[in-house]
Amino acid sequence: MTTAKEVRTRFAPSPTGYLHVGSARTALYSYLYARKHKGIFILRIEDTDLERSTQESVQAILDGMEWLGLNYDEGPFYQTHRFDRYKAVAQELLAQKKAYKCYCSKERLEELRNQQMANKAKPRYDGLCRKFMNLSEKSPAENTPFVIRFLNPDDGEVIFDDAVHGKTVFRNNELDDLIIIRSDGSPTYNFTVVVDDWEMKITHVIRGDDHLNNTPRQINILKALGADIPVYAHIPMILGSDGKKLSKRDGTTVSVMQYKEEGYLPHALLNYLVRLGWSHGDQEIFTLQEMESLFNLDHINKAAASFNTSKLIWLNQHFIKTDALSDTAREFGWHLSKLGIDLSTGPLLTDIIDIQKERAKTLKEMAERSVFFYRDIQPPEALIQKHITENIKPAIKDLHGELEKLDDFSDEPIHAILNSIAEKHGLKLGDLAQPVRVILTGGTVSPPLQSTIRVLGKIPVIQKLSKFV
């Protein structure tokens, strides 16, 4: 009996800025594919570009992954910790004559390039230093700087069956002898990816299609190492509303942690991202478990997807309304704390969410509209003048008295009191409700009044009303 090979996927971001939503989608697809196949999902930080990589950006990746709940089984692995390994593999390739030292000077390479351009040929290295693989050729002096180049095959084609794009063919004579180790001894991007994908036993490389051109080069190096070739799935990019690659430029939020700040639920963002480029019939709403069990590479769209913020807002509202209150509470509490609120001074978060959830697009908005549960907000003078009129004050005094006597502080009896006081004073319910709302919340918008009164709690309500009687 043969057992199927364990699926191993990886997310391999370069820490050179915030975690972009497009990268988060790549991470999500890799994560889901591993989960679906009971495999392993790996996080690998590709930090070899020492000038552009920052610790802050590494942290943004880790924070973003954690917030989204994209838990990795192995890693984070840092490429900068593996330089010795890359050098050792390069040495093996040299020893096997699958790579060679190239001593060409910058000037020579520039001249070559200019000549090729003048002849309208694609600029590529001409393989001059391949001759040094031949022992009869005398190598330059010891201290001559060199790079190590991979000996790319001259003939034939690299063919692979991309899980998204289908059969993909590159001619070897269009590929260079790629530099794998620079003259300062540092490894290059295509080489580190190959060594890592090989040693981490990656079976499925799911990444943006901006890497499609790297794939034939990487496959050639993998073959030279005698490695298994993973399945590649190159996912199309995400376009902004201007039809160009999604960026800050067109006003769309692109950093994952910015979505947190703006009040999105991580689950809503994941649901949005999973559908942005993948489909399961016309299903729009997925639980995380559904995503994990339904995701596949077959239904990834070939065409680029356009980012649509209103759809994300729609999903966010959906999950705010339907998620378990205790699930939403964690995120909601974060937003309140961000407003400087001490959560121990107010009602249960779940009670507030329960009465606010029908009308909030985001948790940020919900938090801003819930400050009055924690702070005594003095209504603006103009609202007081308009709503707390002399003829309404006797009704407010009565309400104060009735609520003070009320033991069962729940919606129904509170509602009954509001009704009977309005009736007694010859007011419509709304005529009484709005002034009370202004007193209790400092504004004119709140959840249904009886629920607002209940959740605020008897003591704060009595205190607030007493200032106006």
Ligand code: GLU
């Ligand atoms: N580090 C590369 C990037 O951030 C990804 C490489 C890969 O997925 O193979 O674009």
